[in-house]
Structure formats: C-alpha cells, structure tokens
Amino acid sequence: MKINQLMLFGIFFIGISSIEAQEKTSLTLDEAVKLAWEKSNDVTLASTKVNTKKYELQSVKNNQYPDIKVSGQYQRLTKASIDMPNQGENASLASPDRAMLGMANLSLPLFAGFKIQNSINASDNLYEAENANAAKTKEDVALRVITYYTALYKAQKTLDVLNENQKSAKQRVTDFTELEKNGIIPRNDLLKSQLLVSKTQLSIDEATNNLNNINFYLTTLLKMDPSTKLQVNEADFFSLKTSNAPTSDALALENRKDLEAIRFQQKASEANIKVARAAYYPTLALLGGYTALDLKDIITVKYAMNFGLGLTYDISGIYKNSAHVREAESRSLEVKNTEAIMTDRIKVEVQKSIEDYDLAINQSVVYDEALQQASENYRLVKDKFDNGLADTNDLVEADVEQLSAKINTAVSKATIIQKYYELLSVSGQLSQSFNLSKI
Numbered sequence: 001m002k003i004n005q006l007m008l009f010g011i012f013f014i015g016i017s018s019i020e021a022q023e024k025t026s027l028t029l030d031e032a033v034k035l036a037w038e039k040s041n042d043v044t045l046a047s048t049k050v051n052t053k054k055y056e057l058q059s060v061k062n063n064q065y066p067d068i069k070v071s072g073q074y075q076r077l078t079k080a081s082i083d084m085p086n087q088g089e090n091a092s093l094a095s096p097d098r099a100m101l102g103m104a105n106l107s108l109p110l111f112a113g114f115k116i117q118n119s120i121n122a123s124d125n126l127y128e129a130e131n132a133n134a135a136k137t138k139e140d141v142a143l144r145v146i147t148y149y150t151a152l153y154k155a156q157k158t159l160d161v162l163n164e165n166q167k168s169a170k171q172r173v174t175d176f177t178e179l180e181k182n183g184i185i186p187r188n189d190l191l192k193s194q195l196l197v198s199k200t201q202l203s204i205d206e207a208t209n210n211l212n213n214i215n216f217y218l219t220t221l222l223k224m225d226p227s228t229k230l231q232v233n234e235a236d237f238f239s240l241k242t243s244n245a246p247t248s249d250a251l252a253l254e255n256r257k258d259l260e261a262i263r264f265q266q267k268a269s270e271a272n273i274k275v276a277r278a279a280y281y282p283t284l285a286l287l288g289g290y291t292a293l294d295l296k297d298i299i300t301v302k303y304a305m306n307f308g309l310g311l312t313y314d315i316s317g318i319y320k321n322s323a324h325v326r327e328a329e330s331r332s333l334e335v336k337n338t339e340a341i342m343t344d345r346i347k348v349e350v351q352k353s354i355e356d357y358d359l360a361i362n363q364s365v366v367y368d369e370a371l372q373q374a375s376e377n378y379r380l381v382k383d384k385f386d387n388g389l390a391d392t393n394d395l396v397e398a399d400v401e402q403l404s405a406k407i408n409t410a411v412s413k414a415t416i417i418q419k420y421y422e423l424l425s426v427s428g429q430l431s432q433s434f435n436l437s438k439i
Helices: 003-012 029-039 041-064 115-181 187-221 250-255 257-280 322-386 392-426 430-437
Strands: 024-027 067-076 098-111 229-232 283-295 299-312
Touching: 029 041, 029 115, 029 430, 041 115, 115 187, 115 229, 115 257, 115 392, 115 430, 187 229, 187 392, 250 257, 250 322, 257 322, 322 392, 392 430
Parallel strands: 024 229
Antiparallel strands: 067 098, 098 283, 283 299
C-alpha cells in the first residue's frame, strides 16, 4: 500500500470528532431513539393523521343515530285582507298581526342496504391502517437515528485512530530530522515522513468536516441545539445481545407495519364494495314529528304529532350503480396486488439484511485477525528499519497498513450493531426491541 492511500481512509470511513475544546453531550442510543419519537416532525405528523382518521370514524358512526331537527319562526304581519266567500257575505275574520310556527322532526334509519354498518367497517379499518402507518413511521425514524448514531461512533473512533497515528508520525519526523542532521539518513527519507504527516492531517480535516455534518443531522432530527457536540456511548455497541437476530422472513410477514396497513386497507376496500352495492336496496326510516302553530286571533294548533315509516327506492340507481360497484371492486384488486408486491419486496429485504448481518460478523473476525497481522508486520519492519535492513518506504507502508487495520477493527463492531438493527427493522421488530428491552 502506498503512502497516498492513507487519504482514502478519511473518505471511505465517516471520520468525525468533536472539537476538543468544546464540552460534549453524552447521549445513549436508547435516549436518542426516545427523543426522536418525542420530537420528530415525522412522528408528530403520523400521530396527527391517526387522530384525523379517528375523527372520521366517529363521524361515520354518527350516521347510525337519529337525526333530530327543530325549527321555529316568528313573523310580524301587516293588516291582511281576508275574504271567506263560502262563509257568506257577512263573514269576517280578525286581521292577525303576528304568526308563530314551531316544528320538530325525527328520522331514524332502520335499513339502508347495510350501507351504514359497512361504512363503519371501512372507516374502522382505515383507522387501523393509519395506526399501522404511524408505527412504521416510528420504526423508520428510529432506524434513521441508529444510522446517524453508528456513523457518529465510527467517525469518532476513526478520528481517534488518525490522531493517534498523527502523533506517531510527527514523532517520526522529529526523529528523522535529527538523523538527517547527523547524515544517518538521506533528506528524501525525512521528506517522506513529513509527507505522511501532511496526508494524515488532510484525512483528519476531512473527518472533522464529516463530523460536523453528521452531528448536525442528528441534532436536527432530535430537535437539539445544532451547536451541541454529541458523544456516543460505546456500551451500546458492546453490551447488546444479538443472538436473537431473525433468520427468516416469517416474523417480517407477520409483524411488518406497512404490510399490516395494506391488509387493513384491503379489508376497507372490501367493505367499500358492499357500500357501493347498498344502492341496489331501498332505504327504510322511522319518522316522527311535532308541529305547533299560532296565527293570532285566527287559529292555534297544539300537540300536532306524527309518526310513521319512510321508504325510498331509487329505481334508476339499479342501472347507474353498477359502475360504482365495478370501481370499488377494481380498487380492491389494486390493494390486493399491492399487498402481493409488498410481500415479495419484504422477502427480498429480509434476505438481504440477513446476508449483510452475517457478512458484518464475518468481516469483523477477519478485521481482528488483520489487525494482529498488521501490528506484527509493523513491529518486524520497524526492527529491520532500525537495523538498516528496511527503507523508509517499507516502514511507511507498514504503518499505513496498520492504520487501515486499526480503523477497520474500530468500526466493525458498530457495523454489526447497525446491520442487526437494520435486520430488526425489515423484520418489523425494531420498535418492539426498544420498547421491551430498552425503554
């Protein structure tokens, strides 16, 4: 590996670190997820949508209750001319100057082709679907937090390794400067060691820039002061037991909230078909009313009550409604096909996550072995260099190899945890894992 490959480490890994002079805010992964659930705009919006569906459901349920309407009128009248020719020439009536009318009507639906109950079933399933969507939103937000959190950890560990290596590189420059002054090594070797310090500093600067970006993303998601410098908790990456990781798509097909939402939408669409078919049936309602009338000095009506049944049948709807029924059936078929597509997609996501999780575990083992090999190789090359059996290129290359191995080992444990949580997410178990074992 050449010296200039060191530059790639700060780019390939998300190297991030806090400004040492500024106080850091310690934040566990559990605290970050809980804070995101409380503060996230996405979670708030999802909860608002659930409340909207709840109110819509209540509104539909109100259709099964009677409608009661009360109206009243009070009118001032001018002197009216009232003729009653059938009552004789001398017949006359007083001229009223006011009129009062009061009415109360009641209508209670008895039968509407099962439209009311099916409408309630449809709205109830849409409400449950929105609940499932809200739960999926919480999982998505939690996974975003985990992604930023693990990136922050990887970055901080990477920068720690770079800073540690930079100290060694600077000390080497100091040693080589004395050796060059005494003519023990050529000036070219000194320049190579100085170049390594410069390249390492570029990697550190790149890492610090990435730190500021990722730290800002996470604090913004958590609604914290953007100037806050977060410090992750290493225990979150080494105390978590991952032995219960899902090994198939069975849990996902049972617990994925987005799939659950589609299933509730399918039930709602089936209920909407029945709602559309309700137009084929007549509607029957219980009717009742009360009327009071007072036309001054002419007539007074009290206790005029009525009750009975009302029947309505839209004959033309028998022919016109078939299009609405076919529309509802087509929408139901759309949802059914969507469920099938999502089921296949979930199977693919789970399989990929299982493979990625296993790969992260295997890579971690290899990285541990590589670190031991790189450390031993550097020790041997350093001994040869001190004894004049190796040149500066060999020493710098061995140093860079060791640095790469240290970075890989530092971040591999966090990668395992990240892939584990991603596997829980695609299996529909992420929120549950925090609710039961974390919160």
